[in-house]
Amino acid sequence: MQNRYIAIGFSNIADDAMATLGTTVITAMTDNPNFETPVPALTDIQLLLDDYRLKLAATRKGSPLNTSEKNVSRQALEKGLRQLAFYVDAVADGALHIILSSGFPVKPLRSSLIAPAIPERLRLSDTAQSGQIRFDFNPVKKAWEYEYCYATEVDDNGNILWGDILSTTSSRNNIIAPLIPGVVCRVRVRARNGKGVSDWSEAVSLMAR
Secondary structure: OOOOOEOOOHHHOOHHHHHHHHHHHHHHHOOOOOOOOOOOOHHHHHHHHHHHHHHHHHHHHOOHHHHHHHHHHHHHHHHHHHHHHHHHHHHHOOOHHHHHOOOOOEOOOOOOOOOOOOOOOOEEEEOOOOOOEEEEOOOOOOOOEEEEEEEOOEOOOOOEOOOOOEEEOOOOOEEEOOOOOOOEEEEEEEEEEOOEEOOOOOOEEEEOO
């Protein structure tokens, strides 16, 4: 089981939500047996929170000075909560239930991303334009992009002579052109994401018209 930690990216939280977070943490940690000696003390965090609430309310007047004072007060509150979060993480030692009891948000687990599956149900069809073929296939879950290539020739042993690899983010309406009418076009595709690339699919074919 993975250790869990507090999400300390407080700078991304909206102003009102920041005040709410401070209240939630103080309420959750007060008389909490998991946290006998908080550092900083909860009374110090309360002072920072009270000052921030006053400065935040003053910004309703729209004064640049009031906004500047609010920003300074917020930075102080963020710093205090960040120090308190370090204390909670140290006490919790990765235990999720202890972190949750503090009122702090929990950092999400890392994504369990795996290499994508091979694309399926490849389909080739004519378009209204001569010398073009439309290429579609079923989308692959967690794929970021697809790579495909096509061939119109084989060697003396019957091996397909694949062309350059092309990329697309769509599984639909990929146009292959220009093609010589009457030539058989073969196409294959594979999926890619941050963890790797799938094997190539089985090729499908269609005669260009």
